[in-house]
Amino acid sequence: MTGDGAAPRRPRLPLRLPAWTATLTWKAAVFITVMCCALAALLGILVHVAVTNQTVGQARDRALTRLDDATKQYEAGGRLDPGAGIDPPGLPGALRDLAVGGERGTMVGDRDDRPTVWAAGPADGGRAIAVQVDYAQGARTIDGLDRAILGSSVLAIGATLLVGSFAVTRVTRRLHQTARVARRISVGDLDARVNDPRTRDADRHQDEVATVSGALDTMASSLQGKLLSEQRFTADVAHELRTPLTGLHAAAELLPPGRPTELVQDRVAALRTLTEDLLEISRLDSRSERVDVDAVRLAPLAERVVRASGADVELRIVRDIVVDTDGRRLERVLGNLVGNALKHGAPPVSLTVDGPVITVRDHGPGFPDYLVEHGPQRFRTEGTTKGHGLGLTIALGQAQVVGARLEFANADGSAGAVAVLTLPYEDAAGAVGEDC
16 A cells, blocks of 8 residues: 555566577476586585595594504603693693593593594593694595585586587477478478488488477378369369359350349359369469569559449548559458458448558458467368358468468447458658548
């Protein structure tokens, strides 16, 4: 809760790591580093403990040996050697208490800032006899060993990271290549293949990446074969239908006037249109279409499309421009979009030209969800809803031929379908804006 004039608190955003941390190379590098550090730490601790125990044990043995000699000298009434004495200064209190209690023991400590190993035992009168052994050399040995372990661990981790990164990078490079080929296949390039050399020799052992690459190539070949077979079937059926339909159309024209004749002629015309659409789709699928590029002004072309529709379509020219495109194909795209809006939508239907962006809008029930999400699909119906036929499929294919982008959406906050065609356009010179 804030008072008057207090700045509102901004919501705390969740912490997000950079995008590059999601890569397999980064994860492998972190894993290798953590495992190498853990292994180096474990081995270093084991070596450190083993060498320290050995060094300290040898020093304790020497101290206990000197303590035995000092005890014998003390009991014989002789003079103690240097480094031995009764309750000498610097003797650790815990070790003295142990010796006074009648037990012998050793302890690593310091005397005059030098590492020292003490050994103490009981003496008469509640005192302790103790000796000291210089431990500086052993301490230097352990320090040198620790530095050697640390240095060798850093070198080992660095070398392992380099080798591991190289190996992981080779794997990720092959995975990226497989992903690129999969994306090319998804957009229609069925000739794309990974062609991993490891998959060419059937007797050669294959790793997992090669297995995935081989499976992708096999899937692409199978998919390409099936699609080519379907395309040939569609083209052959359409070609075979043209001859009998031509004869049927001629025969229908010879029928006597009347309502039955009109119905027959109408159905024959619809069947001829469907056959021509199938032929056009087969040409689009085979990518055999060639673009005839010319300078096209959009406003007159849009006017021709509206007149050809034969319906009350609102034409709005926000900004008229000249684009380099195939005017015949562009007119075909817009004609199909307007025809679909008139057939499946509801009035008012509008066609808007705003520079290189052309929008066709109706006020009907809108596009089905599957069409907005995945694009038009041939003859598909959703539930009891009538399908969209081939018009939008042809429009999308012809738009791709001329290099345009065609998007389908539903109007926000109101009923209606919206088709937006964006033409490739670079030079804005000569743009004209007018209202109709």
